[in-house]
Amino acid sequence: MREIHVNEIVEKVKNMVMDAEYNLPEDFVKSLETAKAFEESPIGKEIIETILQNAQVASVEKVAYCQDTGYPVFFVEIGQEVHIVGGSIKDAINEGVRQATKEGYLRASLAFDPVFERKNTGDNTPALIYFDVVPGDKIKIKFAAKGGGSENQSKQTMLKPADGLEGVKKFVLKTIANAGPNACPPFTVGVGIGGTFDYSAVLAKKALFRPIGDRHPDPRVAMLEEELLSLANQLGVGPLGFGGTVTAVDVKIEVAPVHIASLPVAVNIQCHANRHNEIEI
Amino acid sequence: MSQVKKITTPLTDDVIQDLRAGDRVLLSGYIYTARDAAHKRMLEEYEKTGKLPFDIKGQVIYYVGPTPPKPGQVIGSAGPTTAYRMDKYTPKLLELGLKGTIGKGWRGIEVKEALKKYKAVYFAAYGGTAALLSKHIKSSEIIAYEDLGPEAIRKLYFEDFPVIVANDIYGGDVFTQGQKAYKKIEIDP
Ligand code: SF4
Numbered sequence: 001m002r003e004i005h006v007n008e009i010v011e012k013v014k015n016m017v018m019d020a021e022y023n024l025p026e027d028f029v030k031s032l033e034t035a036k037a038f039e040e041s042p043i044g045k046e047i048i049e050t051i052l053q054n055a056q057v058a059s060v061e062k063v064a065y066c067q068d069t070g071y072p073v074f075f076v077e078i079g080q081e082v083h084i085v086g087g088s089i090k091d092a093i094n095e096g097v098r099q100a101t102k103e104g105y106l107r108a109s110l111a112f113d114p115v116f117e118r119k120n121t122g123d124n125t126p127a128l129i130y131f132d133v134v135p136g137d138k139i140k141i142k143f144a145a146k147g148g149g150s151e152n153q154s155k156q157t158m159l160k161p162a163d164g165l166e167g168v169k170k171f172v173l174k175t176i177a178n179a180g181p182n183a184c185p186p187f188t189v190g191v192g193i194g195g196t197f198d199y200s201a202v203l204a205k206k207a208l209f210r211p212i213g214d215r216h217p218d219p220r221v222a223m224l225e226e227e228l229l230s231l232a233n234q235l236g237v238g239p240l241g242f243g244g245t246v247t248a249v250d251v252k253i254e255v256a257p258v259h260i261a262s263l264p265v266a267v268n269i270q271c272h273a274n275r276h277n278e279i280e281i
Numbered sequence: 282m283s284q285v286k287k288i289t290t291p292l293t294d295d296v297i298q299d300l301r302a303g304d305r306v307l308l309s310g311y312i313y314t315a316r317d318a319a320h321k322r323m324l325e326e327y328e329k330t331g332k333l334p335f336d337i338k339g340q341v342i343y344y345v346g347p348t349p350p351k352p353g354q355v356i357g358s359a360g361p362t363t364a365y366r367m368d369k370y371t372p373k374l375l376e377l378g379l380k381g382t383i384g385k386g387w388r389g390i391e392v393k394e395a396l397k398k399y400k401a402v403y404f405a406a407y408g409g410t411a412a413l414l415s416k417h418i419k420s421s422e423i424i425a426y427e428d429l430g431p432e433a434i435r436k437l438y439f440e441d442f443p444v445i446v447a448n449d450i451y452g453g454d455v456f457t458q459g460q461k462a463y464k465k466i467e468i469d470p
Contacts, residue, residue, distance in 0.1 A: 050410050051410060063348070064358040065409075067346060067358040067360050068362065107346060107431045108430055120432070147409075148362075149408065180386070182387060231466060234466045235460075235464060238460065241386065241459075242459040245463055
């Protein structure tokens with residue numbers, strides 16, 4: 001058994017959260033630079049340029065890229081040969097978020113309850129944490145700061161198997177078109193197809209961690225990713241919805257086995273505040 | 282897109298009449314912040330007392346919940362939040378004299394109609410460019426609902442804060458107009 005102390009987890013989570021809030025992932029920044037050339041609308045080009053400047057300022061001045069510093073979401077893979085000592089891993093992750101919020105001057109963006117008082121929790125906890133147990137003696141932590149504006153435009157539906165591929169495409173494109181200027185495009189679009197009602201949404205969120213330009217190993221899924229990306233950019237939404245040819249920089253699809261009666265589809269819209277990273281301990 | 286117009290709050294009908302969807306504007310002067318929780322509370326209080334926490338006549342509300350300022354900053358990152366969430370409250374505020382709102386994204390039909398009726402505009406700021414936008418905010422002071430934290434009502438001072446007229450008093454809509462030219466496929470409902 002390899003021992004990992006919770007103090008190490010607190011420190012590393014704090015740093016990864018602050019890092020994600022100040023610095024967009026390199027692959028995404030590169031994709032925006034490429035997108036600028038591809039964008040046909042003058043205002044669209046200007047907006048991409050402004051977004052890149054914002055990324056630069058946030059990174060250099062170490063300030064939050066967006067004022068909505070997001071809902072902290074973690075995917076944690078714990079190696080089954082790891083022994084966590086000194087406390088609970090859940091508390092450690094939340095402590096990391098709490099410290100990042102304070103030291104990193106992040107906005108407190110969570111409310112205790114959804115429909116009663118909606119009082120702010122004050123420190124961005126509790127984070128949403130998905131745990132998985134995997135072989136090995138390491139812990140892998142993936143983090144995403146999910147802004148409300150784009151999360152609000154995400155959707156899930158239970159199609160009929162007879163709706164098939166056409167039904168899936170239509171649902172994804174409609175969701176992107178409706179999200180429009182509300183969700184701060186250029187988007188990265190995460191799609192989950194299959195599984196159950198809830199699992200399709202988890203897949204859609206997980207898909208967003210894949211690098212920009214990366215294609216699914218199943219060539220049928222890879223082709224669907226490319227087709228949907230090309231169609232998304234014909235919707236006219238454009239950067240920040242002012243019209244243009246860059247609505248999305250990528251579409252990522254994950255698929256899972258499914259009940260013979262079902263065809264769940266979830267679309268997780270990711271705005272240009274595409275803040276995510278991962279570490280291994 | 283037309284040339285940039287420089288305007289200063291409070292806004293008058295003359296200024297509003299001159300603005301068309303798509304116009305670029307540099308906005309200066311005092312601006313008030315409010316988002317979901319502050320809108321809800323403001324209008325609940327108005328129902329009971331007939332008063333709002335600030336004199337709204339001619340004013341502009343910026344839909345924003347900034348990050349806390351770092352030492353040496355007047356405000357943290359401060360970009361617009363999605364405007365349609367305030368649609369339920371906006372017509373009443375326009376009726377009471379509000380002349381402008383700043384946010385991102387579409388407005389609903391009731392707001393567009395109220396803009397025409399009460400002569401007011403909805404400005405869009407570039408969503409997510411919060412680190413840049415905060416550089417145009419020169420002062421910030423909480424004037425109500427401090428317990429709401431990031432959602433408290435702040436009085437800000439803007440200097441040449443860049444916005445685009447999204448909805449004007451003539452029914453113009455910058456998003457619909459802008460997207461038309463690039464829409465190559467239609468997804469039927
Ligand atoms: S949708 Fe994204 S970029 Fe836009 S305000 Fe929200 S977090 Fe920021």
